[in-house]
Amino acid sequence: MSQSNASQSAPLGDPNHAIDLALFGALGDLAMRKLFPALYHLDREGLMPESTRIMGLARQEHDAASFRKMVNEVLQKRLKSNEQDQQSLERFLARLDYLKLDFSSVDGYDAIRQWRKGSPRPMVVYLSVGARIYGDICHHLQASKSLDNESRVVVEKPIGSDLHSSIEINDAIGEVFPESRIYRIDHYLGKETVQNLIALRFANPLFGTQWNQNNISHVEITVAEKVGIEGRWGYFDEAGQLRDMVQNHLLQLLCLIAMDPPSNLDADAIRDEKVKVLKALKPFVGEALGRDVVRGQYIAGNSDGQAVPGYLEEEDANIQSQTETFVAMKTEVANWRWAGVPFYLRTGKRMPEKLSQIVIHFRQQPHYIFDPDQRGIASNKLIIRLQPEEGIALQVLTKDSGLDKGMRLRPGPLHLDFNSAFPKSRIPDAYERLLLEVMKGQQYLFVRRDEIEHAWRWCDQLIDGWKKRDTPPRRYPAGSWGPVASIAMITQDGRSWYEDY
Ligand SMILES: NC(=O)C1=CN([C@@H]2O[C@H](COP(=O)(O)OP(=O)(O)OC[C@H]3O[C@@H](n4cnc5c(N)ncnc54)[C@H](OP(=O)(O)O)[C@@H]3O)[C@@H](O)[C@H]2O)C=CC1
Numbered sequence: 001m002s003q004s005n006a007s008q009s010a011p012l013g014d015p016n017h018a019i020d021l022a023l024f025g026a027l028g029d030l031a032m033r034k035l036f037p038a039l040y041h042l043d044r045e046g047l048m049p050e051s052t053r054i055m056g057l058a059r060q061e062h063d064a065a066s067f068r069k070m071v072n073e074v075l076q077k078r079l080k081s082n083e084q085d086q087q088s089l090e091r092f093l094a095r096l097d098y099l100k101l102d103f104s105s106v107d108g109y110d111a112i113r114q115w116r117k118g119s120p121r122p123m124v125v126y127l128s129v130g131a132r133i134y135g136d137i138c139h140h141l142q143a144s145k146s147l148d149n150e151s152r153v154v155v156e157k158p159i160g161s162d163l164h165s166s167i168e169i170n171d172a173i174g175e176v177f178p179e180s181r182i183y184r185i186d187h188y189l190g191k192e193t194v195q196n197l198i199a200l201r202f203a204n205p206l207f208g209t210q211w212n213q214n215n216i217s218h219v220e221i222t223v224a225e226k227v228g229i230e231g232r233w234g235y236f237d238e239a240g241q242l243r244d245m246v247q248n249h250l251l252q253l254l255c256l257i258a259m260d261p262p263s264n265l266d267a268d269a270i271r272d273e274k275v276k277v278l279k280a281l282k283p284f285v286g287e288a289l290g291r292d293v294v295r296g297q298y299i300a301g302n303s304d305g306q307a308v309p310g311y312l313e314e315e316d317a318n319i320q321s322q323t324e325t326f327v328a329m330k331t332e333v334a335n336w337r338w339a340g341v342p343f344y345l346r347t348g349k350r351m352p353e354k355l356s357q358i359v360i361h362f363r364q365q366p367h368y369i370f371d372p373d374q375r376g377i378a379s380n381k382l383i384i385r386l387q388p389e390e391g392i393a394l395q396v397l398t399k400d401s402g403l404d405k406g407m408r409l410r411p412g413p414l415h416l417d418f419n420s421a422f423p424k425s426r427i428p429d430a431y432e433r434l435l436l437e438v439m440k441g442q443q444y445l446f447v448r449r450d451e452i453e454h455a456w457r458w459c460d461q462l463i464d465g466w467k468k469r470d471t472p473p474r475r476y477p478a479g480s481w482g483p484v485a486s487i488a489m490i491t492q493d494g495r496s497w498y499e500d501y
């Protein structure tokens with residue numbers, strides 16, 4: 001384990017941000033893979049106040065010592081060697097405690113009240129469990145008098161599987177916590193470049209003045225995953241890519257691209273603008289469903305040169321499943337700013353690369369004077385890369401150099417790569433940022449109830465349409481960019497998916 005100066009030199013976080021964190025589902029996949037590493041990083045970076053305590057809750061038998069050992073093993077495995085230092089690890093592990101609890105029964109919740117007794121810190125309840133049990137947990141916490149009027153709750157996505165179920169879950173949480181103390185996670189909102197999108201759009205007049213249908217011809221949002229189902233077949237098959245990724249992450253990205261400038265950076269000012277976008281999203285009616293949406297499911301193929309199974313051959317698979325692992329669609333935000341500008345969205349599992357990027361295609365000049373053969377390349381693009389290699393590039397056109405080239409155009413990037421532009425700063429994981437905002441009690445990176453519900457309303461009409469049409473998903477080989485029809489969907493508009501990966 002390498003020794004680093006980070007922990008020695010960093011002051012511990014602002015005492016006003018100290019919390020008691022009750023982490024429900026502490027032995028689960030999300031907690032182990034994302035939450036504990038993120039909490040450790042906050043501690044190591046000096047952002048976790050000294051008195052902050054963390055209680056892990058799950059139903060397996062453990063005591064504090066065996067739980068700490070388990071978390072320690074996970075951290076050793078997940079952290080890079082230059083991120084580990086003995087002092088930070090020891091300090092972080094010492095904050096951890098464990099409570100064995102069956103979340104569905106009120107018995108045992110008294111122990112949480114006992115743990116909290118006399119604590120001056122607000123309690124943050126993090127629900128890293130399936131959404132069906134959120135209501136029970138909130139009510140049992142209330143019944144056991146473990147909460148006070150500063151307690152906050154953090155809930156994971158997806159909240160429900162349609163509008164109706166999300167209303168039920170939100171109602172149940174809302175009976176215990178007011179909206180101002182509910183933090184609905186969409187981890188894409190914690191990604192560094194997503195934050196930068198807000199800065200880019202609203203701090204730079206260069207873009208602010210161009211951000212509308214007069215200057216932008218179309219927008220692409222791609223969230224491609226290289227992985228398949230990773231042992232989550234049961235969960236995923238009920239959800240599918242539309243509910244798992246579009247309803248939340250892709251629609252949130254679309255909102256941040258399409259929203260009007262908020263009057264300030266307050267949570268509600270931003271959320272009000274996002275809601276307006278969700279309300280203005282065109283539904284898919286009539287022919288549009290067949291023409292503008294493509295559902296896909298991967299079959300066996302290759303990933304990194306290795307043969308990988310198809311979706312229906314994965315562990316636990318039901319071979320009859322028609323669940324989509326890929327969706328591509330063309331939609332529109334029907335308002336003054338965006339009328340007539342297509343938003344092409346695509347997301348899928350088992351794509352060739354892990355790639356999340358937004359491409360804003362600007363319109364061509366009204367009058368063109370260069371080589372007619374080059375007309376196709378003659379427009380600017382703004383490429384906002386979320387992962388991997390976070391960065392922003394503006395593709396501009398210059399003259400190709402050389403005596404023999406005449407006035408040939410050459411597209412080239414003005415590139416801001418965050419890793420090389422700011423080499424000293426580690427790019428934090430989305431969960432670090434989100435947990436920090438919860439500790440501070442700031443909600444602007446979290447999703448308000450009406451956003452979730454408008455997003456479901458829009459997805460529900462799409463899902464209903466699919467049910468009525470009852471057509472199977474199109475097959476695509478693992479390791480490809482999705483069904484051929486998703487390429488045809490955009491080429492029929494005389495465009496193509498941006499491919500400079
Ligand atoms: N994993 C991921 O990458 C992502 C997850 N999410 C969301 O995060 C949440 C957690 O997901 P994930 O970590 O994958 O889920 P897991 O099933 O891996 O973890 C859930 C944890 O909660 C425990 N648990 C469940 N029910 C009870 C109960 N009644 N009493 C006591 N303990 C219980 C489980 O214990 P046991 O093992 O004994 O059942 C387990 O420790 C979900 O809402 C999911 O949708 C969101 C985005 C990504």
Ligand SMILES: O=C1O[C@H](COP(=O)(O)O)[C@@H](O)[C@H](O)[C@H]1O
Binds near residue numbers: 187225245356
């Ligand atoms: O919410 C989810 O997101 C992940 C993808 O997240 P990323 O940060 O790795 O892009 C996805 O794999 C998972 O199915 C989904 O539930």
